[in-house]
Amino acid sequence: MMTLQQIFGQEAAIGAIRRALAHDCLAGAYLFVGAPGTGKGALADALASAATCTAPVHPFDACGQCGSCRRLRAGTHPEVVRVSPAGEQTQIWQFWTRDNRDTPGVLSTTLCYAPVIGRRRVYILEQADTLTEAAANSLLKVLEEPPPYALFLLRAPHTSHVLPTIVSRCQIVRVHPVPTDRLTDYLAQRFHMPADRAEAIAAYAEGKVGQAVRMAENPAIAAEIARVLDLAEGIPRAPRVRALRLAEQLRQCAAQLRALPGGQADPISGDEGDTAPAKEKASRRTLLGCIDLLVIFYRDLLALSVSGASACVVNRDRVDRLARIAASAGPERWMYCLDALLMARRRLEANANVAMVTEALMMALVGV
Numbered sequence: 210m211m212t213l214q215q216i217f218g219q220e221a222a223i224g225a226i227r228r229a230l231a232h233d234c235l236a237g238a239y240l241f242v243g244a245p246g247t248g249k250g251a252l253a254d255a256l257a258s259a260a261t262c263t264a265p266v267h268p269f270d271a272c273g274q275c276g277s278c279r280r281l282r283a284g285t286h287p288e289v290v291r292v293s294p295a296g297e298q299t300q301i302w303q304f305w306t307r308d309n310r311d312t313p314g315v316l317s318t319t320l321c322y323a324p325v326i327g328r329r330r331v332y333i334l335e336q337a338d339t340l341t342e343a344a345a346n347s348l349l350k351v352l353e354e355p356p357p358y359a360l361f362l363l364r365a366p367h368t369s370h371v372l373p374t375i376v377s378r379c380q381i382v383r384v385h386p387v388p389t390d391r392l393t394d395y396l397a398q399r400f401h402m403p404a405d406r407a408e409a410i411a412a413y414a415e416g417k418v419g420q421a422v423r424m425a426e427n428p429a430i431a432a433e434i435a436r437v438l439d440l441a442e443g444i445p446r447a448p449r450v451r452a453l454r455l456a457e458q459l460r461q462c463a464a465q466l467r468a469l470p471g472g473q474a475d476p477i478s479g480d481e482g483d484t485a486p487a488k489e490k491a492s493r494r495t496l497l498g499c500i501d502l503l504v505i506f507y508r509d510l511l512a513l514s515v516s517g518a519s520a521c522v523v524n525r526d527r528v529d530r531l532a533r534i535a536a537s538a539g540p541e542r543w544m545y546c547l548d549a550l551l552m553a554r555r556r557l558e559a560n561a562n563v564a565m566v567t568e569a570l571m572m573a574l575v576g577v
């Protein structure tokens with residue numbers, strides 16, 4: 210678990226949190242919003258550790274050594290409770306004990322007891338955007354007037370994904386992507402990696418710190434990126450009749466991803482179990498990961514065909530081959546491909562049929 214000081218790139222949010230902690234005027238509920246992979250989780254966790262620490266240091270932060278900090282680090286803090294969706298949604302019975310459920314609700318069993326290990330009792334709602342309406346409504350009163358020792362930390366991609374009545378009861382903390390050059394320096398330093406690798410990861414992650422860190426921590430990622438890009442290189446010059454076969458290869462490639470963001474081993478995917486809808490959702494997500502890589506690939510082609518300069522090319526290690534592909538058509542061709550990719554992305558997010566989206570995509574991408 211990270212401390213506030215170890216969080217990179219969210220200076221404004223951390224400054225506000227530290228001031229509130231130092232003046233002992235922390236709100237009872239915070240909503241962390243930002244795109245998946247920006248690092249909402251790390252920031253919420255850092256606030257949890259600073260708020261519970263019994264011997265905080267200056268400027269306000271967790272000490273890392275008290276009983277509360279040690280238990281948090283070990284993942285065994287009984288007063289810091291995480292609530293993630295049970296299946297697709299976060300349900301009311303996860304908070305409040307219901308007669309027809311064996312599992313007691315976390316709020317029913319703990320909310321009225323002051324903490325004894327740390328200074329606060331913390332409830333982290335990992336995906337507040339998945340709260341059922343009943344669950345959300347059942348929280349309104351406690352979010353409005355929580356016990357003085359309780360702290361609710363909610364996470365969601367955007368405020369519009371959460372009921373307005375919940376949003377209005379929370380302090381909003383926005384978590385932003387950081388400039389890629391800053392992220393490059395950070396990755397190179399923290400992971401002792403060569404600058405060009407750090408640069409590539411920062412560019413792939415598009416400034417999202419959480420995603421970049423997961424990519425940097427996982428050496429398998431480079432191989433998976435290479436697999437998607439090898440497929441990509443074959444697309445522009447493939448004849449029209451190959452489109453359906455390429456669509457199938459793209460789906461297979463996505464299904465095999467493990468390390469890439471959205472892949473099967475991705476912590477973002479959480480405990481969704483093995484249900485058919487969960488698998489369908491997972492394959493949609495890995496496909497979105499592939500499409501993000503294809504967008505970067507075609508952006509490289511566009512950059513090379515417009516300026517011929519390799520300075521802003523992300524896939525540096527392939528620049529010679531990319532330059533040859535880029536020269537085979539004009540910039541408007543690569544613009545057209547990028548449009549087709551963004552359209553495919555929107556359709557996938559809107560739950561369109563995966564096979565149909567990939568087939569339409571490949572028909573647009575294959576050679577003229």
Ligand SMILES: [Zn+2]
Pocket residue numbers: 261262263264265271272273274275276277278
């Ligand atoms: Zn501590």
